[in-house]
Amino acid sequence: MTFAARAHVAALFRYPVKGFTPEEHEHLTLTEDGRAEGDRVWSFRFPGGTTPSSRGGRDYWPKGDGLCLRDFPSLARLRLEYLTSTGEIRLRGPSGEIGTYRMGTDLPAEKYRLEQDVTDFLLRSTDRRGLDGRLPLAFIGDGRKPRFQDRPRGYLTAHSRSSLAELSHVLGTPIDERRFRSNIAIEGLPAWAERDLVGRRVRIGEQEFDVHAPIVRCLAINANPDTGERDLRVLQSLTRGLGQAEPVFGVLLLPQASTGDARIRVGEQVSVL
Numbered sequence: 001m002t003f004a005a006r007a008h009v010a011a012l013f014r015y016p017v018k019g020f021t022p023e024e025h026e027h028l029t030l031t032e033d034g035r036a037e038g039d040r041v042w043s044f045r046f047p048g049g050t051t052p053s054s055r056g057g058r059d060y061w062p063k064g065d066g067l068c069l070r071d072f073p074s075l076a077r078l079r080l081e082y083l084t085s086t087g088e089i090r091l092r093g094p095s096g097e098i099g100t101y102r103m104g105t106d107l108p109a110e111k112y113r114l115e116q117d118v119t120d121f122l123l124r125s126t127d128r129r130g131l132d133g134r135l136p137l138a139f140i141g142d143g144r145k146p147r148f149q150d151r152p153r154g155y156l157t158a159h160s161r162s163s164l165a166e167l168s169h170v171l172g173t174p175i176d177e178r179r180f181r182s183n184i185a186i187e188g189l190p191a192w193a194e195r196d197l198v199g200r201r202v203r204i205g206e207q208e209f210d211v212h213a214p215i216v217r218c219l220a221i222n223a224n225p226d227t228g229e230r231d232l233r234v235l236q237s238l239t240r241g242l243g244q245a246e247p248v249f250g251v252l253l254l255p256q257a258s259t260g261d262a263r264i265r266v267g268e269q270v271s272v273l
Contacts, residue, residue, distance in 0.1 A: 034154030
């Protein structure tokens with residue numbers, strides 16, 4: 001494919017807490033199981049939810065068993081920062097700072113404060129009914145192991161900014177790419193070319209990936225990433241506006257065993273093998 005010569009990584013993101021604020025980075029380090037280091041290493045879970053041991057031992061936690069943007073779009077109004085160097089989480093709401101919390105296995109009181117502050121915020125939001133019969137929230141994870149992605153297997157997610165531009169044209173307004181919560185934004189691909197790469201192998205810098213499958217989207221993409229309001233019918237535009245059988249945007253990338261530096265960086269070329 002001739003377009004690969006100009007395709008490159010335009011932005012990289014990770015999401016330390018499932019459903020919360022993205023962090024933009026100049027590089028992502030890949031883990032042995034193919035995920036991004038520091039990505040979805042924490043999650044707020046409901047009591048009695050599914051555990052990995054009840055799903056055949058797979059380290060997989062379904063998003064419906066905890067807070068996620070699909071069910072709680074008001075989460076987008078919170079700004080969360082995870083400082084890996086200090087183990088602190090900082091939380092801000094629309095009116096300013098809510099709190100700073102020191103994470104650690106020996107600091108249950110800090111997790112409890114965070115659980116209560118997030119619960120109080122949601123109980124004051126338009127999503128409060130979603131918490132009926134589902135409290136108390138438990139903040140789980142260790143801040144190191146990525147385990148709260150939507151799939152048992154380790155994938156990174158990627159989308160093309162040209163596809164984003166065409167979808168924006170269909171909707172008649174620019175769309176913020178944060179709605180799709182990808183790890184990788186690619187510049188230089190023709191619109192929707194990433195779907196044609198399914199079943200192929202690509203290289204980003206020195207790292208190779210199998211393009212595994214397109215990503216079928218959920219209601220989360222209708223939520224504004226700043227206000228939390230479902231202000232655009234993005235999901236419906238993918239099917240009705242673009243004629244897709246299913247609402248698909250972006251692809252799953254399965255990293256292959258690295259022979260060198262297991263990192264990908266902003267600016268690196270994306271080529272088809």
